[in-house]
Amino acid sequence: MVVRGLHKTYPGTSVAALSDVELVVPRGTFVSLIGPSGCGKSTLLRAVAGLEGFDDGSITIFGATPEEACTAKSVGLVPQAPALLPWLTVRQNVELPHKVNRRADRRRAERERKHPVPSSPGLDAFADVDSLLDMVNLTDAADKHPGALSGGMQQRVAIARAFGLRPEILLMDEPFSALDEFTREALRLQLLTLWQRMRTTVLFVTHSVREAVTLSDQVVVMSARPGQVHEVIDVDLPRPRGADVLLSPQLHTIEDRVRASLQGAWEAGAAPVDLVAG
């Protein structure tokens, strides 16, 4: 996925939400977006999803425009609040998109024949709902309705459903932000395990440095006013990332680099553009 020179100013505002944003998310990688509040992370994600127009620049999702990718159902979105259908069970919620869109399933199978996902020998197993539910520890809750689940469990259902559709790119907009820290940590590790099996291309918005570094191949630090890419930091930690990696000094060193970059990004955007001019 490639973003070139993206500009976006919301009607009625004077400062650009996004200005000259450049971003490359290589196929099969996990990339996080992090930055101060208001730097345009959600705007960028929504533009990639085809939900938000932009004034200038381009977005190409493995050869398609966001609108084409949306029509082809090759973009997945996991929002902050899991959008589950309350009258369906967990299993039915995960199965539903396959039932209503068999054509997208066929397109996906064709795409995966052309671009086999690396290091995913067990990928086919995850097309089946039982394996997906098992991966997110929801086997025992398969026949329950969302109302009977905790917030963390509901978000796991949404994540299983999104990965099960195997989109070309999965956009995740702070999916754990409403959860307590303990649940968040557990879900982060489950997402890490799931992703390491599936290798779906992911663009992930977060406010958590720990989350970004633990999960990602690259962390994109954004600055605000206007929203721009401040720095791209490679997370060259080995995968799979087990306890040895997650507790390693290297991980803490990268976290410190991201924190320093965030400080620089905050300082870069701290003086509002219109005040600087005055």
Ligand SMILES: Nc1ncnc2c1ncn2[C@@H]1O[C@H](COP(=O)(O)OP(=O)(O)OP(=O)(O)O)[C@@H](O)[C@H]1O
């Ligand atoms: N619908 C809108 N109309 C006008 N301005 C908007 C709209 N949506 C967002 N903005 C502005 O665009 C800028 C970027 O907002 P956006 O929500 O993308 O930032 P963000 O980095 O996702 O913020 P946060 O981390 O707080 O979720 C902000 O200045 C915000 O006020």
